[in-house]
Amino acid sequence: MSGSDASATTLGEASERETLKRIFPRLPESRSTIVGPGDDAAVLAAPDGRYVVTTDMMVHGPDFRWAWSAPYDLGWKAAATNLSDVAAMGAVPTALVVAIAAPASTPVSDLEELADGLRDGCAALAPGCGVVGGDLSVSDTFTIAVTAFGDLEGRAPVLRSGARVGDVVAVSGMLGAAATGLRLLFSEAVDAAGEPDRARFERVLAAHPETVTAQLRPRPPIADGPLAAQAGATAMLDLSDGLALDARRVAEASGVGIDLDPGLLGDDVEIALTGGEDHGLFAAFPAGAGLPGGFRAIGVVVPGAGVLVGGRPFDERGGWDPYIGWDGHGG
Amino acid sequence: MSGSDASATTLGEASERETLKRIFPRLPESRSTIVGPGDDAAVLAAPDGRYVVTTDMMVHGPDFRWAWSAPYDLGWKAAATNLSDVAAMGAVPTALVVAIAAPASTPVSDLEELADGLRDGCAALAPGCGVVGGDLSVSDTFTIAVTAFGDLEGRAPVLRSGARVGDVVAVSGMLGAAATGLRLLFSEAVDAAGEPDRARFERVLAAHPETVTAQLRPRPPIADGPLAAQAGATAMLDLSDGLALDARRVAEASGVGIDLDPGLLGDDVEIALTGGEDHGLFAAFPAGAGLPGGFRAIGVVVPGAGVLVGGRPFDERGGWDPYIGWDGHGG
Structure with a gap:
């Protein structure tokens, strides 16, 4: 050069x-x-x-x-x-x-x-x-x-461990969009050998801009974190490994169960539950507290343990582990 | 397994x-x-x-x-x-x-x-x-x-930019030992193709434990940092890229010259000046202030610019840049 x-x-x-x-x-x-x-x-x-x-x-x-x-x-x-x-x-x-x-x-x-x-x-x-x-x-x-x-601006940190029976659980941000984008990339933006391909990527991006952009250039609802703390959130975490797995972490840390309402999880409940990299916020709020910012209710904290969906235990692991399924680099 | x-x-x-x-x-x-x-x-x-x-x-x-x-x-x-x-x-x-x-x-x-x-x-x-x-x-x-x-325990941070004409410059920690260790490794702990070799390494370590250990498991004089601040150090930095290059940084940031006394730099003045990864502390102290901890005087701050050794400008670049001289990985 x-x-x-x-x-x-x-x-x-x-x-x-x-x-x-x-x-x-x-x-x-x-x-x-x-x-x-x-x-x-x-x-x-x-x-x-x-x-x-x-x-x-x-x-x-x-x-x-x-x-x-x-x-x-x-x-x-x-x-x-x-x-x-x-x-x-x-x-x-x-x-x-x-x-x-x-x-x-x-x-x-x-x-x-x-x-x-x-x-x-x-x-x-x-x-x-x-x-x-x-x-x-x-x-x-x-x-x-x-x-x-x-x-923290003088507030107590909101940990995973504070959810209480009767709390409303809520999310801010999209569920499953980033994972949908990633699936599209791996299925349609690769060449015949399965390697990432730029030309095919451009076509996938043009056809599915919202989900592909959610994967590549996410917009987590950052301002909703402090708003949730101000509104009295009892527990909160970043949704990085899929709603079901992350909700389980809150349930375990808090010693409670979390029952998610499948009717509040969008059209594709499976990917909302198991898709990773949402980078939205998952939080529990005292019942009756108003939900701040972009938060919307998706379930309740119940006695017991683990994650339930519509009252039934949800045992699918979901989420992802960086050491599982990795088979080399490319693209 | x-x-x-x-x-x-x-x-x-x-x-x-x-x-x-x-x-x-x-x-x-x-x-x-x-x-x-x-x-x-x-x-x-x-x-x-x-x-x-x-x-x-x-x-x-x-x-x-x-x-x-x-x-x-x-x-x-x-x-x-x-x-x-x-x-x-x-x-x-x-x-x-x-x-x-x-x-x-x-x-x-x-x-x-x-x-x-x-x-x-x-x-x-x-x-x-x-x-x-x-x-x-x-x-x-x-x-x-x-x-x-x-x-900082309430103290002002000690920057590179505070050295004043008349200050004593001092170091804590070994000069050149880590670089000597690295030279030994690259000259004697490699195989015929120049690749790092474990068996040869063991022999080099046994023959030169102090310098090889200074390179691989350094012991920077961490406690001397706060002690220098308490003692009124006017400028300080970590010696990572070689004394000459790091002293030049302090000289430039402070708008002064730094004159190092070669009689105070040990037996091998060249490697003391240019060897990298010392991870000692270089500091300037007001004249007459006692030097704390392991600090020892090696020169003075003078009017002008750049680094001098025994009163003569020292222009050798010294130090190292991670993108220069790198030719692939191995070992």
Whole structure:
């Protein structure tokens, strides 16, 4: 590549310093910054003397494929999924740190676009949240690890363990859409050998924009996390592994049963129950409390254990495990 | 592998839940924990209303080789290098979150040993600091990302930008030992094809235990970070890319020159100046202030710019850049 085309330079050609100089101006600023990027560490404000922390890593192959996700999409999704975990504690997301390992052949412009996705994801979902630090490494496997922080604003964190018999259980965000999108990608956006294919992807995206975008560029209802805490939610978690499995986690942690009403789970009850990566919020609220924001009732907390659907035990495992069903990388 | 030998189970055979159940009890607890692992996010205490944050990723190939680093060593080093960045702000390390991506063929026992290294590294270097959360993914390339947190205990953070003409510059920790160890590994612990070799490694380790251990299992002087802040350090940073390059960063950020005394840099001045991964602390102190802990004077802050050695400008670049000189993975 010619040095005159700055956007074509790869990580292997540019120094780490040059690369960071191109990326950092594109990143969103955090309202909580006391000391920002550029020193050994950042310093952030924790006005109520506490902070919320969560981390998540996405790996090319099992977690995303370049044939389906543009760098912008990856940046957006890496932000969104971590913001959702912060919101699920009832906290307002304040900041991210981002560590990336990328092949030396990666164009610096890919990282610029990834930074744009981080910026736009934060701006759309959690205004005021920004990137306060990071790390850049070389790897044969493109990997991004985001750690996200949040401010409880003086409230108690909303844990998985507080659901009480008689509570209403509710969700905010779409159920099953991201999983439907993923199924479409694996069935229709692959070539004859089953490998992700960009041309077929474009057709699938055009035909099913809502579900494919729910998978690749999710919009978790971040603001509903703090709203739920303010409304007295007794338990809450991020829906990442499928409603049935995640509801079971709340049931186990709280020592209760959760009975879901299949009539409130949409047209495709099976995928609403078992589809992963919804990144909506699942919460329990005291009976009679108004449901805030985008929350809608889908069931009740009952005596007993586990998850029921229409009063019958639901034992299908659902959800997904990153080590099961993974058979190599591609795309 | 037989299911009866729990230690032989790989990540691909065990579920994520089983794996985490085996790892978590081995991890160190944090004194700052308000809500620990197991929910969407952890909640940590920030008694003075601020917290320090840094992140660093290590990738198999460029950053470590299994032929040379046991999983225990990797856990230790991943903790140590991040703790050092926290200490370099003048903060006391409080907690870590750890994201790991590993091949499905990785024995779960490797992750148990890695957890032991994290635990022992924290216990030895920063007692009270513990792991409050994490993530586990599958990848063809073993990758670990650590994000570390610290408490400034009411003090101002010590930045790179505060060095003033007349200050004494000092270091705590060994200079050049880790780089000497790395040179030995690449020259003597490789086979005829230049690939890392375990048998040769054992001989190199036996012959040069101090430098090889400085490279693989560093012991940064973490407690000296807060001590330097208490003693009035005007600038400080973690020595990660070589003394000359890191001193230049302080000089640039502070708008001063830094004159190092070659008589105070040990027997091998060249490697003291240019060797990376020391993970000691470099700091400037007001003239006449006592140097705390393990700090020893190595030079002075002077008018002008850049780094001088014995009064002469030192222009050798030194240090290392992860994207330069990397030619694939192995070992």
